[in-house]
Amino acid sequence: MEKLILTAAICGAEVTKHHNPNVPYTVEEIANEAKRAYDAGASIIHLHVREDDGTPTQSYERFKACMEAIRSTCHDVIIQPSTGGAAGMTNAERLQPLKLMPEMATLDCGTLNFGGDTIFVNTENTIKEFAKQMNDNNVKPELEVFDRSMINTALYLVKKQFISAPLHFNLVMGVRGGIGGSLDEFNFLVNSLPSGSTFTGSGVGKTQFHVAAMSAITGGHIRVGFEDNIYIRPNELASSNGQLVEKAVLLATNLGRTIASPSEAREILKLKGYK
Numbered sequence: 181m182e183k184l185i186l187t188a189a190i191c192g193a194e195v196t197k198h199h200n201p202n203v204p205y206t207v208e209e210i211a212n213e214a215k216r217a218y219d220a221g222a223s224i225i226h227l228h229v230r231e232d233d234g235t236p237t238q239s240y241e242r243f244k245a246c247m248e249a250i251r252s253t254c255h256d257v258i259i260q261p262s263t264g265g266a267a268g269m270t271n272a273e274r275l276q277p278l279k280l281m282p283e284m285a286t287l288d289c290g291t292l293n294f295g296g297d298t299i300f301v302n303t304e305n306t307i308k309e310f311a312k313q314m315n316d317n318n319v320k321p322e323l324e325v326f327d328r329s330m331i332n333t334a335l336y337l338v339k340k341q342f343i344s345a346p347l348h349f350n351l352v353m354g355v356r357g358g359i360g361g362s363l364d365e366f367n368f369l370v371n372s373l374p375s376g377s378t379f380t381g382s383g384v385g386k387t388q389f390h391v392a393a394m395s396a397i398t399g400g401h402i403r404v405g406f407e408d409n410i411y412i413r414p415n416e417l418a419s420s421n422g423q424l425v426e427k428a429v430l431l432a433t434n435l436g437r438t439i440a441s442p443s444e445a446r447e448i449l450k451l452k453g454y455k
């Protein structure tokens with residue numbers, strides 16, 4: 181099997197210091213959490229940013245400040261901004277980090293319920309618009325699929341030439357409103373991917389390390405981090421994203437995988453935009 185890429189989703193848009201006081205908000209906190217994750221073995225930082233009070237933002241300036249701060253200590257790390265942002269943001273707001281020409285960014289492949297009355301909206305036209313901007317700027321999309329139907333949407337985008345192979349998917353499992361994190365559901369998603377694709381498994385909440393293990397043994401890659409899960413073990417909050425990455429590294433290496441460096445991750449994902 182090829183080397184395993186570890187992504188750290190260090191911040192997210194929904195989780196707060198109220199859930200875990202170690203969730204980063206400020207530029208300094210975000211940079212420090214990225215460094216802890218990088219030192220533990222993460223080669224990709226999936227990045228959301230916040231105002232100092234924790235409010236999620238997609239501001240160009242805030243992304244620029246956070247990306248520069250991360251880059252100053254994690255020189256070769258792959259920074260993957262979110263274009264999902266937070267539910268309720270406009271497309272124009274969400275697209276701002278693409279102006280920073282990242283190597284990768286997320287491309288959310290469908291709409292889903294996000295609890296209560298909240299809907300995370302990604303219409304077909306939105307997805308096409310985001311894909312086109314990524315394509316035009318040489319940004320590799322990580323295709324975020326929260327359910328099986330979103331793989332169909334990704335395949336439709338290929339057919340219509342909005343995106344092209346090799347595709348990289350993030351299987352986000354365990355979001356209420358999306359697919360669960362069971363072995364059957366994992367197999368269903370993985371067996372639905374087009375051949376030649378790469379994938380990362382992201383288990384939300386309790387499923388984080390179950391999905392990590394399933395990804396490790398099936399040749400996939402792993403995402404962990406506060407965006408998806410705040411516990412290191414049941415009832416014990418994680419002290420940092422680094423601690424979650426360390427646990428994922430131990431799990432993957434015990435299952436026979438070797439962890440990819442950022443440059444190896446660039447090879448595996450066929451990234452072109454690194455300067």
Ligand code: KMH
Pocket residue numbers: 192193194262263264265266267286287288300324
């Ligand atoms: N915060 C969610 C609404 C992404 O990063 O692209 C969207 C999300 C997915 O987290």
Ligand code: ZN
Pocket residue numbers: 189192226228262264407
């Ligand atoms: Zn995200």
